[in-house]
Amino acid sequence: MLDAIISTRELLGRVDELLRTQRVIGPVRRDVPDATPPVRWFYEPVSSARQLDLGFAYCVYSPKQYLLPPRETLLEFHRTPDGFSARPVSDAQPTALIGVHPCDLHALVTLDRAFSHNGDDEHYQARRRRLLIVGVDCGKPCTPGVYCADMRANVADEGFDVMLQPLGAGADVERFGVRFGSPRGRAWLEAGGGCERPTAADERAADAWQERKEASFGRTLTTAHEDLPAMMARSYDSLIWEATARRCYSCGSCNLVCPTCYCFDVHDELDLSLQEGRRCREWDGCQLQDFALVAGGHNFRSKAAARLRHRLMRKSKWIGERTGGKGCVGCARCDRACTARISTVEIYNQLAEEV
Amino acid sequence: MKPRIAIFSLTSCEGCSLAILELENELLDLLGAVEIVNFREGMTERSWDIDVGFVDGAVSTPEDEREVTRYRACCKTLVAIGACACLGGVNTLKNRQEMESYRTYVYGERARWFPTTDARPISAVVKVDYELPGCPMNNREFLRLVKCLLAGVPFALPNYAVCVECKKAGNLCLYERGQMCLGPVTRAGCNAICPHYGSKCEACRGLLGAEALAAARLNMREIWKVDEERVLADLRLYGAYQGDGSKP
Ligand code: SF4
Numbered sequence: 218m219l220d221a222i223i224s225t226r227e228l229l230g231r232v233d234e235l236l237r238t239q240r241v242i243g244p245v246r247r248d249v250p251d252a253t254p255p256v257r258w259f260y261e262p263v264s265s266a267r268q269l270d271l272g273f274a275y276c277v278y279s280p281k282q283y284l285l286p287p288r289e290t291l292l293e294f295h296r297t298p299d300g301f302s303a304r305p306v307s308d309a310q311p312t313a314l315i316g317v318h319p320c321d322l323h324a325l326v327t328l329d330r331a332f333s334h335n336g337d338d339e340h341y342q343a344r345r346r347r348l349l350i351v352g353v354d355c356g357k358p359c360t361p362g363v364y365c366a367d368m369r370a371n372v373a374d375e376g377f378d379v380m381l382q383p384l385g386a387g388a389d390v391e392r393f394g395v396r397f398g399s400p401r402g403r404a405w406l407e408a409g410g411g412c413e414r415p416t417a418a419d420e421r422a423a424d425a426w427q428e429r430k431e432a433s434f435g436r437t438l439t440t441a442h443e444d445l446p447a448m449m450a451r452s453y454d455s456l457i458w459e460a461t462a463r464r465c466y467s468c469g470s471c472n473l474v475c476p477t478c479y480c481f482d483v484h485d486e487l488d489l490s491l492q493e494g495r496r497c498r499e500w501d502g503c504q505l506q507d508f509a510l511v512a513g514g515h516n517f518r519s520k521a522a523a524r525l526r527h528r529l530m531r532k533s534k535w536i537g538e539r540t541g542g543k544g545c546v547g548c549a550r551c552d553r554a555c556t557a558r559i560s561t562v563e564i565y566n567q568l569a570e571e572v
Numbered sequence: 573m574k575p576r577i578a579i580f581s582l583t584s585c586e587g588c589s590l591a592i593l594e595l596e597n598e599l600l601d602l603l604g605a606v607e608i609v610n611f612r613e614g615m616t617e618r619s620w621d622i623d624v625g626f627v628d629g630a631v632s633t634p635e636d637e638r639e640v641t642r643y644r645a646c647c648k649t650l651v652a653i654g655a656c657a658c659l660g661g662v663n664t665l666k667n668r669q670e671m672e673s674y675r676t677y678v679y680g681e682r683a684r685w686f687p688t689t690d691a692r693p694i695s696a697v698v699k700v701d702y703e704l705p706g707c708p709m710n711n712r713e714f715l716r717l718v719k720c721l722l723a724g725v726p727f728a729l730p731n732y733a734v735c736v737e738c739k740k741a742g743n744l745c746l747y748e749r750g751q752m753c754l755g756p757v758t759r760a761g762c763n764a765i766c767p768h769y770g771s772k773c774e775a776c777r778g779l780l781g782a783e784a785l786a787a788a789r790l791n792m793r794e795i796w797k798v799d800e801e802r803v804l805a806d807l808r809l810y811g812a813y814q815g816d817g818s819k820p
């Protein structure tokens with residue numbers, strides 16, 4: 218059921234309205250002549266709604282950087298005669314994220330849960346509270362190799378303030394079916410007076426669109442979604458980890474592009490005076506050699522094979538168990554980012570054949 | 573007492589020494605925290621009572637050998653800065669050529685006035701306490717080391733690949749544009765500056781380790797099917813010196 222219909226023109230008008238008071242982030246198209254296909258999309262701040270390309274295939278990086286930046290300052294401290302004093306630092310600002318596909322919406326839900334597990338992560342939550350999320354549905358697999366349908370992440374019912382369903386086909390979508398996910402989303406979109414009531418014909422068009430979408434997704438994994446955790450549990454001692462990890466650089470690219478990878482490292486930086494400094498946090502990744510290195514010099518996962526297994530266990534089993542969200546949304550960014558062409562799909566299917 | 577610092581140059585372009593002078597915003601604070609007592613690029617006075625000596629350049633002549641031995645003797649802490657001092661750097665390209673031919677090529681008839689040796693990192697000649705690799709070294713990393721020394725806390729180079737910083741910078745990976753970037757096998761710390769501006773990483777900060785290199789050999793052969801010689805030629809630009817006398 219649709220809550221409303223809005224024309225592309227009205228929608229862009231609402232986005233331009235947002236731009237008067239806040240930062241707007243969305244898919245921006247970049248030409249890359251020497252890549253195949255010769256174009257990529259990135260989530261970037263825009264200064265006009267016209268810069269958004271809501272018909273994008275996929276963004277190279279997920280929007281997680283706007284909630285968990287690659288590098289951030291958590292607090293500033295300075296030495297005092299009797300110790301030190303510290304002051305929290307936050308760069309949270311009102312932001313609208315326009316144009317998030319279902320896979321990334323699921324991933325944002327996972328992050329929300331991870332950063333409220335055992336108490337709120339204040340820096341994350343301060344950004345989250347100021348974030349308006351507008352999803353846009355995808356009509357078909359955005360690029361070969363994705364397995365979002367296998368992970369039940371190609372359709373999203375939560376994680377947005379507003380969800381847009383492009384009605385009609387092709388690049389020149391003129392109307393969107395709208396579902397509201399929060400009063401805030403509704404208030405923003407309806408304020409312009411441009412929302413229409415959906416007609417019976419609109420509902421039929423939306424249903425037909427949805428059916429075409431569902432039909433266009435094949436299955437990539439040989440293991441059903443609900444069986445994946447158990448299959449992985451049986452695969453812990455498989456030789457496939459070792460055999461595959463021979464090619465792994467431990468470069469961590471797979472972690473850093475992953476929309477649900479949320480591990481970070483914290484360190485202090487001092488000024489030359491040694492009197493002032495700041496505590497910073499940066500993205501970390503479980504594929505990096507020193508990720509599980511602890512004081513005293515012991516490394517719990519010193520071998521690439523152990524790290525590769527750890528990552529896939531996290532994605533298919535442990536993050537789900539820990540947060541109740543999805544550990545993997547099947548966007549296949551990891552597979553595309555891997556310069557060793559290590560494929561998570563291949564690993565899952567090889568393991569399934571074995572056990 | 574402020575630590576007494578010296579900056580020396582062996583066979584190099586001295587760009588790493590210059591990188592220190594380029595710390596324009598921090599230079600005054602730096603001079604407030606340390607005393608520079610010997611720096612050809614920046615001053616005329618000289619002292620040989622030194623707490624921390626920074627050396628750029630490779631050991632490439634008998635004179636370099638004598639000089640670096642002297643630096644070691646005069647400096648309580650010795651730091652190699654830049655690809656030349658840490659790896660041998662581009663100077664090591666000559667190690668794979670005939671000595672007579674490159675000497676004549678460079679110095680012509682006066683070649684015999686300029687005795688030379690294979691180019692080596694300074695750690696091949698004397699004990700080195702810290703290394704700040706890169707061509708040039710990253711002067712932010714230099715500052716970080718200075719601060720660690722001042723505060724008496726441990727310093728370590730990033731022990732992960734350039735890809736990490738490349739991803740944090742939000743770059744499109746050059747493999748997607750058909751370039752065999754050396755980022756996956758190269759030590760980070762440069763903020764992936766080359767990939768960020770569209771050129772592949774050339775490993776000026778040195779290789780990460782045996783595991784990554786073994787992976788590279790497999791991937792170049794089996795996945796990318798590129799000529800191994802081509803990749804080796806890239807690796808040799810800064811890393812032709814192997815320590816064990818082998819010529820990769
Ligand atoms: S991107 Fe590939 S090579 Fe790099 S750590 Fe991940 S699996 Fe290994």
Ligand code: SF4
Nearest residue numbers: 735738745746753755
């Ligand atoms: S461009 Fe190079 S450094 Fe950057 S991610 Fe790709 S391989 Fe790694």
